Amino acid sequence: MNKLFLIIICLFLISKASNAQQSLPVLYGDRMQELMDKIRPKEEAPKAKAKPESLSTSLLKYAKTLVGVPYKYASNNPKIGFDCSGFVNYVFKKIGVNVPRSSAAFKYAGTPTKLSKVKAGDLLLFTGSNANNRQIGHVGIVYKVTNKGIKFIHASSTRSKGVVISDLDAHYKKRFMQGVSILE
Structure with missing residues (x-):
């Protein structure tokens, strides 16, 4: 019975862990995007080309x-x-x-x-x-x-x-x- 109990507990924990991984992007999606925006370099506006010197x-x-x-x-x-x-x-x-x-x-x-x-x-x-x-x-x-x-x-x-x-x-x-x- 000990073995059966351990297997059930392991399956339960694995199930919880996989559910947690699947729900992370949903639960923390907005916050994750906010953090990514802070660390991702902002795109610079294209610079105007300098006119060639006469x-x-x-x-x-x-x-x-x-x-x-x-x-x-x-x-x-x-x-x-x-x-x-x-x-x-x-x-x-x-x-x-x-x-x-x-x-x-x-x-x-x-x-x-x-x-x-x-x-x-x-x-x-x-x-x-x-x-x-x-x-x-x-x-x-x-x-x-x-x-x-x-x-x-x-x-x-x-x-x-x-x-x-x-x-x-x-x-x-x-x-x-x-x-x-x-x-x-």
């Missing part, structure tokens, strides 16, 4: 990193310095755009643009340091156009002797020859 923005960002490189006649090597056209040539090549190597040749590159229509990334062509000689001898890249004026980045052989950002002041306006749009 060529002119890339050009100007890179050009700005070269501010302070010294002036070196006939060079387009940042390790030793730049002349004006070497600087422009080097920066444009870095963004995958081929442009001339001499400042005079820029007159025939891209689209001629009036000074009142230039935008960031366009080129400004100037006479050389002698404003009376009306031949192109200097080139720079328009850095910023605001209602206060135009700033451009270039390798200057005078003043600070190197890559600088300058205002298009009276000195440069007197020497201005034409604007050129390369990146349209």
Whole structure:
């Protein structure tokens, strides 16, 4: 009889245990879901894709990193310095755009643009340091156009002797020859 009693008790306990397992999700379903929500990582809203940077923005960002490189006649090597056209040539090549190597040749590159229509990334062509000689001898890249004026980045052989950002002041306006749009 002891054996029979033990078997009945075991069957009873097994039955209770299986009923308990079956009823757990029903009894604790809401609570279980609540706990799962707390530990499960929340789905993030899809992020908006960043707009690709424009060529002119890339050009100007890179050009700005070269501010302070010294002036070196006939060079387009940042390790030793730049002349004006070497600087422009080097920066444009870095963004995958081929442009001339001499400042005079820029007159025939891209689209001629009036000074009142230039935008960031366009080129400004100037006479050389002698404003009376009306031949192109200097080139720079328009850095910023605001209602206060135009700033451009270039390798200057005078003043600070190197890559600088300058205002298009009276000195440069007197020497201005034409604007050129390369990146349209």
